[in-house]
Amino acid sequence: MLKRNSTLVAHLNHIVELAGVVALEYHRRSLEVEFKEDESPVTQADKAVEMRIRSYLEKHFPDDRILGEEFGLTDEVRGDDGHIWCIDPIDGTRSFLSGHPLFGFLLARLLNGVPEIGVVGMPKLSETIIGCKDVGTTFNGKQIFTSNQTSLDQAILYINEGEKLLSEQPAVLASLTKIGQTRRFAYDCYPHALLAMGHVDIVIDYDLQPYDYLPIVPVVEAAGGVVTDWRGNSLTMASGGTAIVSAATIELHSRVLKELRN
Structure with missing residues (x-):
């Protein structure tokens, strides 16, 4: 350990x-x-x-x-x-x-x-x-610890890879821009680190490879958060290329998954 x-x-x-x-x-x-x-x-x-x-x-x-x-x-x-x-x-x-x-x-x-x-x-x-x-x-x-945020309306949301989402998942992007209290567009790993620090409540990420997301999983989860793919599946080496969602709490993660499925 x-x-x-x-x-x-x-x-x-x-x-x-x-x-x-x-x-x-x-x-x-x-x-x-x-x-x-x-x-x-x-x-x-x-x-x-x-x-x-x-x-x-x-x-x-x-x-x-x-x-x-x-x-x-x-x-x-x-x-x-x-x-x-x-x-x-x-x-x-x-x-x-x-x-x-x-x-x-x-x-x-x-x-x-x-x-x-x-x-x-x-x-x-x-x-x-x-x-x-x-x-x-x-x-x-x-x-460090994630925040205790459970309200989607009050959440600070970071959206990674907005350019790809606009091109390939425009409906998802349109939905994401309507949730949360504060929204920021970003790239790469730092938003997930900010979530583990308790500064950010949700990070949506897209089109990642194992070397992009596997290090993120223990960082966020050991701080108290949740990380899965957009279907709610745990992330392993076998997940392949995927889109992920990090959230500060289980409740917030569940609410974000519902938005991604709509």
Whole structure:
């Protein structure tokens, strides 16, 4: 368990520090950009961060496998069995490319396909959020909790990937813009971290891959919140590409799911 494993906590904090050091060497500098089949960008920064973290994990956790956004999964034959580390080296490459400070680093450790530990690192903000299933979530070492908001009308709602929603789910987007007391459009992992801190009550996210959402699950749930796909299903390695909803409370999560189903 995280609270009782100071060695593991030290590793996680050091990994976030390493990822940040590498990422910041490239931030707000001229970069070569490639585009994948799904038109998402990738730079030498993404690759450099992932390679650095892979090297660290291979040295300190030699029995674990690694899934990274840029270099895939080691030993796919074994399926989801055992411990797997999941890396998103730069969550928000488009933000990173435009000089925006709210790009993140994401890391999860899974056991048999289920996320048990999640990490959100924000290099420009010097913030590290670590969540451990059944233990708790910390912000720079201090325990944090989601809000106790249960009223949809009073909720602070963040909508990620609004551009994609407008193009592919316009009815859903139209519905979402009518709920909550305060609404903000955003991208990437930081809104989910803000939810774990108690500042945001709901985050709607769309078109995510496992390395995007698996680290979010322990961070939000260990802080007291709920994270599922839009149908209310738990998120695992087997969920594939998906849309997710994070909520501060069970009651709020249930009310948001009803809106998404309408």
